[in-house]
Amino acid sequence: MNTPSQAFTEFQVSLAQLGQNTATDDWSDDQRMERARHTFMSRLDRRAAVDMDTCIHCGMCAEACHFYVATQEERFTPAYKIDPLRRFYRREVSPMRLFNRLFTRKLDADDLREWSELVFEACTGCGRCDMMCPMGINISDNINIMREGLAAAGLVPGELRELQDEQREKNTLFGVGADELRSVASKLAEQGTQLPLDKVSADVLLLTTAVEIRLFPEAIAACAKIMQKSGADWTISTEAFEASNLGLISGDKASRRSAISRIADKAKSCGASTVVVPESGHAYQALRWESANELGEALPFEVLAISEYVARALKDGKLSLKPASDLGSVTYHDPCRLSRQGGVFAEPREVLQVMGLDVRETDSNRRENLCCGGGCGEYAISRSARIRQQAFDLKRHELDDTQADAVVTGCNNCRINLMIGAEKSGWDMPVISLVETVAGNLAE
Amino acid sequence: MTLLDFARGPALQWSLIILVAGIVWRVLGAILLSTRKDLSTPRRKSGLKDGMGTIASRSLPASAFEKRIRFQHITGYAWHLALFVTVLFFGPHILFFESILGFGWPNLPNGVVLFAGAIALAILIALLIRRATNPVQKLISNADDYISVIIVMLPLLTGIIAFAHIGARYETLLAIHLLSIEAMFIWFPFGKLMHTAMTFPSRFQAGTSFGRRGIKA
Ligand code: SF4
Ligand code: SF4
Numbered sequence: 001m002n003t004p005s006q007a008f009t010e011f012q013v014s015l016a017q018l019g020q021n022t023a024t025d026d027w028s029d030d031q032r033m034e035r036a037r038h039t040f041m042s043r044l045d046r047r048a049a050v051d052m053d054t055c056i057h058c059g060m061c062a063e064a065c066h067f068y069v070a071t072q073e074e075r076f077t078p079a080y081k082i083d084p085l086r087r088f089y090r091r092e093v094s095p096m097r098l099f100n101r102l103f104t105r106k107l108d109a110d111d112l113r114e115w116s117e118l119v120f121e122a123c124t125g126c127g128r129c130d131m132m133c134p135m136g137i138n139i140s141d142n143i144n145i146m147r148e149g150l151a152a153a154g155l156v157p158g159e160l161r162e163l164q165d166e167q168r169e170k171n172t173l174f175g176v177g178a179d180e181l182r183s184v185a186s187k188l189a190e191q192g193t194q195l196p197l198d199k200v201s202a203d204v205l206l207l208t209t210a211v212e213i214r215l216f217p218e219a220i221a222a223c224a225k226i227m228q229k230s231g232a233d234w235t236i237s238t239e240a241f242e243a244s245n246l247g248l249i250s251g252d253k254a255s256r257r258s259a260i261s262r263i264a265d266k267a268k269s270c271g272a273s274t275v276v277v278p279e280s281g282h283a284y285q286a287l288r289w290e291s292a293n294e295l296g297e298a299l300p301f302e303v304l305a306i307s308e309y310v311a312r313a314l315k316d317g318k319l320s321l322k323p324a325s326d327l328g329s330v331t332y333h334d335p336c337r338l339s340r341q342g343g344v345f346a347e348p349r350e351v352l353q354v355m356g357l358d359v360r361e362t363d364s365n366r367r368e369n370l371c372c373g374g375g376c377g378e379y380a381i382s383r384s385a386r387i388r389q390q391a392f393d394l395k396r397h398e399l400d401d402t403q404a405d406a407v408v409t410g411c412n413n414c415r416i417n418l419m420i421g422a423e424k425s426g427w428d429m430p431v432i433s434l435v436e437t438v439a440g441n442l443a444e
Numbered sequence: 445m446t447l448l449d450f451a452r453g454p455a456l457q458w459s460l461i462i463l464v465a466g467i468v469w470r471v472l473g474a475i476l477l478s479t480r481k482d483l484s485t486p487r488r489k490s491g492l493k494d495g496m497g498t499i500a501s502r503s504l505p506a507s508a509f510e511k512r513i514r515f516q517h518i519t520g521y522a523w524h525l526a527l528f529v530t531v532l533f534f535g536p537h538i539l540f541f542e543s544i545l546g547f548g549w550p551n552l553p554n555g556v557v558l559f560a561g562a563i564a565l566a567i568l569i570a571l572l573i574r575r576a577t578n579p580v581q582k583l584i585s586n587a588d589d590y591i592s593v594i595i596v597m598l599p600l601l602t603g604i605i606a607f608a609h610i611g612a613r614y615e616t617l618l619a620i621h622l623l624s625i626e627a628m629f630i631w632f633p634f635g636k637l638m639h640t641a642m643t644f645p646s647r648f649q650a651g652t653s654f655g656r657r658g659i660k661a
Contacts, residue, residue: 035459043481044477045477045478046474046475046477046478046479046481047479047649047653049473049474049477050474050475050642050646050649051646053470053474053638053642054638054639054642054643054645054646055636056589056636056639057581057584057585057586057589057636058516058520058581059578059580059581059584060513063512063513064509065510068580069512073571074579074580074583075583075584077580077583077584078582079584080583083584093477094470094473094474095469095470095472095473095474096469096470096473096634101636103586103587103588104586130654130661131506131509131661132506132509133502133650134503134516134520135502135639135642135643135647136498136499136502136643136646136647136648136649136650136651136661137646137650138649138653168652201491206461209482247502263624288484289484289657290484291484292483292484292485293480293482293483293484297483298482298483298484298485299484299485302485339659340659341657341659342657343487343657343658344658345575345658345659363508364508364509365508367659367660367661368507368508368509385512439594
């Protein structure tokens, strides 16, 4: 298994081409600093201040970070990734700032450039360090602040910048927009699965992603079957189908907001009570946890991950599953942003168990689960290929140790990264999608 | 005024004033910063239970991570315990607290306390060496990290010397011991000794912010 399909090979070619024609900002170092400064100032609130004031520089967080553990490069220590923010806090915000200035070196644009590598290329925002820190510091939150500052300063890696701009300006990703969705819809219709596109009103707004359209149309078909079987009144919008949010990853506020608004507006206009997020961890984080804050108001609809939707439909008796006959044991890989950052741990496991599968846990699991190594846009950044592969090797060993027949996951990005890693290392554990497994075992 | 009078009088008073005012200033300075209300719908109600849960859990072994951080956990526990024993159960210390608080408590034998003090000092020396040599810690350390350790070592060192009556008159040794403690009080609010006041609030906020998303931090 895991033989790369043609679509997958083509997708990797598009990945390799990313960032070659990216827009750049013609700003002086002073302008970049000023923009970063402005962002840091507005984002260093009480929470962040307590974090900045509490770190004891024990270095334990290094042991949680797959990039450090895999490479033993001390620069990948989580606390070090937020060091510029801490220095900024100490000099500009701390109640001891006048004193701190005597000892704390001022931040400059070269620092920002150096840390752009650390926070974008060597961090997947997985939050594992947050669970380890003995002081309870939310390091990944602070890394997000770093990313936002760097985005404001125009220092996002080319690949992410290109994708983020494409999404904001053209409402496409990897060139996938409304037309590509329509053509997938007609292909699926030929195979007997209808996608009710652009219904004027619907109770459930189902999202998908460009990655699913290009690589995993079976996942879209699977969601559609689940919707149908569970009797939902549902739709997919050709204007607002994209669940991914590149602005969440790159730290660019305008991009993040526009992607969120597009979905929220569509959900409101079609009167949806529920927005269902497909298998994408960061999309779940963006919609479930960030969108209300981004828009400044509570949302008039509920956001569910597809696995939550399935678990609920099973409970409500709207869906039933038969035992999975082609699989015996599986291990479930918790996508960081769906689980550790998003809180969805139980539902996917419940669903797998309903199908009679023997669910084996990896040595680190649930809140301590090891990241696949390439989540959250990381796999798009060509310069981080080496450390990503090393991080993947850690993950692979834990997965192998379970001796399960397959690894199931609930995120396209994890799936892609595991597939890339498998291809490079000749690893042969099948990587399968939860939603596709469910759709393959729907009871009549 | 002798050195001891100075150490017991104005030096003690002023260092305590700086200590208390500094802590208050720094805690308020962080706590009074605004923070935006989280508008997302919580998965479940979170609050005291999650916050207290994380305060407790971060003091316990860390399951899957534990084998990688055992050294820090054990030294961390041993150091804080040895410090408490030394500070709180040494006879003369208790007399000193009694003169301020008006009540005392039973002391431990001097030999036990001396042993605890020596352990505490030894751990600090080990941690200092580790900080200067371990690649991760070396990279992330700043001046404060070294100053704070050294300034805590001094009272232990001068205390042991005073106890053993080595090198000078007892009054002088005692004065030096007091002055080293006062130096630590003065440094306290400026550096990372502040974690004493910040750790629980920080863990608490981690507990509640993950808790509302349904994650046991
Ligand atoms: S584990 Fe926490 S306290 Fe220790 S260095 Fe990392 S962030 Fe700082
Ligand atoms: S969030 Fe994950 S990848 Fe980023 S520093 Fe922490 S452990 Fe490492």
